[in-house]
Amino acid sequence: MTVREILKMGDARLLRQAQKVPAFDTDALHLLVLDLYDTMRAANGAGLAAPQIGVDLQVVVFGSDERNPRYPDRPLVPRTVLVNPVITPLGEDMESDWEGCLSVPGLRGQVPRYARIRYTGWDAFGEPIDRTVDGFHARVVQHECDHLWGKLYPMRMRDFTQFGFTEVLFPGIAAEEDD
Numbered sequence: 673m674t675v676r677e678i679l680k681m682g683d684a685r686l687l688r689q690a691q692k693v694p695a696f697d698t699d700a701l702h703l704l705v706l707d708l709y710d711t712m713r714a715a716n717g718a719g720l721a722a723p724q725i726g727v728d729l730q731v732v733v734f735g736s737d738e739r740n741p742r743y744p745d746r747p748l749v750p751r752t753v754l755v756n757p758v759i760t761p762l763g764e765d766m767e768s769d770w771e772g773c774l775s776v777p778g779l780r781g782q783v784p785r786y787a788r789i790r791y792t793g794w795d796a797f798g799e800p801i802d803r804t805v806d807g808f809h810a811r812v813v814q815h816e817c818d819h820l821w822g823k824l825y826p827m828r829m830r831d832f833t834q835f836g837f838t839e840v841l842f843p844g845i846a847a848e849e850d851d
């Protein structure tokens with residue numbers, strides 16, 4: 673239950689292929705999940721992956737059970753702990769939209785993502801998760817799971833004219849939340 677330091681782009685630990693979690697429902701895994709949530713909330717993030725706090729394991733957290741008043745139109749993504757995930761794109765359709773990242777502070781970029789995916793994995797107790805999602809939910813899952821494969825969103829970008837500082841791209845809107 674600790675707010676941990678978030679590693680920033682340039683740190684080689686963000687480029688590793690994370691290891692699979694070997695056992696569920698352990699004290700170590702539950703403590704890691706608490707740290708991820710505390711750190712994500714303290715930074716006003718939409719999600720966080722274990723490698724971002726220097727932990728080399730396939731664990732991500734994302735979503736919220738409450739709607740963010742700053743983003744009233746954004747679809748609600750359920751609060752989720754996802755361990756050892758597998759993502760399967762459903763179809764070839766890609767959509768571009770703005771993303772930010774707590775490991776790339778102050779910047780936003782247009783990132784193409786699969787429009788519709790199925791994702792599977794487990795929660796921290798070992799209960800299976802199997803969801804088919806699209807849109808913003810699909811984007812958040814792809815962004816967070818990319819951290820487990822050593823990918824940061826700029827590595828997925830194709831158009832670098834659509835990359836810049838949040839305060840310049842969206843004047844008047846503080847960079848209050850990042851993915």
Ligand code: NI
Binds near residue numbers: 773774
């Ligand atoms: Ni990120």
